[in-house]
Amino acid sequence: MGEAGGVTLDADLRLDRPGGFRLDLRLRVAPGEVVTLLGPNGAGKSTTLRAIAGLAPLTGGRISMSSQDWDVPPRRFTPPRDRGVGVVFQEYRLFPHMSVRENVAFGLRARGVDRHAARRRADEWLDVVGLRDHSGHRPHRLSGGQAQRAALARALATTPEVLLLDEPLAALDVSTRARVRAELSRHLARFGGATLLVSHDPLDAMTLADRLVIVEDGREVQSGTPVEVATRPRTDYVARLVGLNLLGGNATGDSVDLAGGGRLVPADPVRGPVWLAFPPSAVVLHATEPHGSARNHWPVTVTGIEQHGNTVRLHLEGRPTVLADVTPAAVAELRLAPGTALWAAVKATEIRAYPAEPGEGGMAGGAG
Amino acid sequence: MTTRRVRRRIPVLLLVPALLGLAVLVVPLAGLLVETPWTRLWPRLASAEVWPALRLSLWCATLATGICLVLGVPLAWLLARADVPGRSLLRALVTVPLVLPPVVGGVALLLVFGRRGLIGQYLDAWFGVSLPFTTAGVVVAEAFVAMPFLVVAVEGALRAADPRFEEAAETLGASGWYTFRRVTLPSVAPAVLAGTVLCWARALGEFGATITFAGNFPGETTTMPLAVYLALESDPEAAIVLSVVLLTVSVAVLAGMRDRWVRRAA
Numbered sequence: 001m002g003e004a005g006g007v008t009l010d011a012d013l014r015l016d017r018p019g020g021f022r023l024d025l026r027l028r029v030a031p032g033e034v035v036t037l038l039g040p041n042g043a044g045k046s047t048t049l050r051a052i053a054g055l056a057p058l059t060g061g062r063i064s065m066s067s068q069d070w071d072v073p074p075r076r077f078t079p080p081r082d083r084g085v086g087v088v089f090q091e092y093r094l095f096p097h098m099s100v101r102e103n104v105a106f107g108l109r110a111r112g113v114d115r116h117a118a119r120r121r122a123d124e125w126l127d128v129v130g131l132r133d134h135s136g137h138r139p140h141r142l143s144g145g146q147a148q149r150a151a152l153a154r155a156l157a158t159t160p161e162v163l164l165l166d167e168p169l170a171a172l173d174v175s176t177r178a179r180v181r182a183e184l185s186r187h188l189a190r191f192g193g194a195t196l197l198v199s200h201d202p203l204d205a206m207t208l209a210d211r212l213v214i215v216e217d218g219r220e221v222q223s224g225t226p227v228e229v230a231t232r233p234r235t236d237y238v239a240r241l242v243g244l245n246l247l248g249g250n251a252t253g254d255s256v257d258l259a260g261g262g263r264l265v266p267a268d269p270v271r272g273p274v275w276l277a278f279p280p281s282a283v284v285l286h287a288t289e290p291h292g293s294a295r296n297h298w299p300v301t302v303t304g305i306e307q308h309g310n311t312v313r314l315h316l317e318g319r320p321t322v323l324a325d326v327t328p329a330a331v332a333e334l335r336l337a338p339g340t341a342l343w344a345a346v347k348a349t350e351i352r353a354y355p356a357e358p359g360e361g362g363m364a365g366g367a368g
Numbered sequence: 369m370t371t372r373r374v375r376r377r378i379p380v381l382l383l384v385p386a387l388l389g390l391a392v393l394v395v396p397l398a399g400l401l402v403e404t405p406w407t408r409l410w411p412r413l414a415s416a417e418v419w420p421a422l423r424l425s426l427w428c429a430t431l432a433t434g435i436c437l438v439l440g441v442p443l444a445w446l447l448a449r450a451d452v453p454g455r456s457l458l459r460a461l462v463t464v465p466l467v468l469p470p471v472v473g474g475v476a477l478l479l480v481f482g483r484r485g486l487i488g489q490y491l492d493a494w495f496g497v498s499l500p501f502t503t504a505g506v507v508v509a510e511a512f513v514a515m516p517f518l519v520v521a522v523e524g525a526l527r528a529a530d531p532r533f534e535e536a537a538e539t540l541g542a543s544g545w546y547t548f549r550r551v552t553l554p555s556v557a558p559a560v561l562a563g564t565v566l567c568w569a570r571a572l573g574e575f576g577a578t579i580t581f582a583g584n585f586p587g588e589t590t591t592m593p594l595a596v597y598l599a600l601e602s603d604p605e606a607a608i609v610l611s612v613v614l615l616t617v618s619v620a621v622l623a624g625m626r627d628r629w630v631r632r633a634a
Contacts, residue, residue, distance in 0.1 A: 081538050106537070110543070154540065
């Protein structure tokens, strides 16, 4: 069910909005592929979805599905109803005055399918998402997770070529989120068309995506598989999301001169502009200057202390400025408080070094 | 310690005019009920002169309301949603009949639909149709006066309605008309109902435009309000009986609407 042929979404999105916001993003989504746009609020993720759905006309560029043009300003604009898109909105937007079944059948009825056939297809979809028992209910009686599945069934029932999901898990509470995420992942895997999903939550994005596109200020700043992005962040935003210290610098010999000052030695040989990434847990603290194997050590001052689950996250100012995760016992032992002077150390083998791309400005980076 | 409810004194300068205002609104209606010949009410109601007028009134008001619904709801949608130039001017024009003295409306209708009128001369020449001084004229006059009530009520609801559902319908492949019928209209149904009731009540009570445009021919254009006016000169008791009937209908309409509001709030 849901096989929708092999049509690739190809979009060169340019959209200027009054107030100075500018979207400039190239996207290709192959059939069967799940691409997730990840970025902070206001980065232009939802605008991207609205442009592809036809709810926000482009001001430049082009959106095509294989050979068919959907939006080529100023000469061509296909209205939403004539595009093969299914949209799952952030607040689901189930029609409140219709039953769940009528909601799912709506797209088919709108396209001229007769009542009985539409209802039968709707029931099949409700079976797929496990909502058959709720088919006669009004949407307000559904839980958040159920409403999301109903919205998904409604979007898929019209067998779209492109499925667009805007923050599909954002409206759910933490307790149901993991389960709904797993179900959604299963349904997306079965969908044969191109899927574009928007999220600001790294866990949702990492688990649901085949490929991540990180968007900041209307532009792509990084893309790749979730593993690539998680292990080799290229912006402070991504580094914060995946919980890594990210430092830009220039490699000379076997050491790296950091953009923000200081010098580190990674285990891997590198050359030229590079990124260095290491987890906060790799940072070891000493009350006095350490002697021994750790070649990377430098004086720091504690500027912030936060409890994170079972660990304590320290903001350490120095050259470089980094985040460190330590145990509450270590906090007590070292008598840590804002202003405490310490020595930080990182083993060379804990530091991942990878080349910065041209124009990326690895030299400009700093700690998160 | 128990809290004491202390009654605040109402300023006399507010209380006196307030009570006078209440009296202005209530005393005439109470007077009508006091003067009603309750013992002879049923025989009078059963008499021949009441029923034709009442039947004509109900028919014309209902027909006029039907016309207002068919034309007024799309007009409300146009004013609320469509991208038309000069929308605020259109909106103002639509509300003019609300404040216009109905007699003036009747005169205007005569000038347009009269046998020599702007449109009337062609209606007469091409179709042999003449609206003034006919039952159809009553319906037109009532629709003219009552439609703004419906348009204003529905337009307000449409402007307050959430357009995001319409977007969702559009992405599901719905045409503009299908979206309107299945998504927009149901979402403003309570306002359409309230507007319809108001519109019907206004049409039922219409006097000025009707008597100017449609005249006063018993059985053909003499609606209840006209009958009341006529009877007042010849048979005051009949006028009172007819008035009580109209008052009853009005109160019933009001009660029906309140019921609706209570149910919506629940």
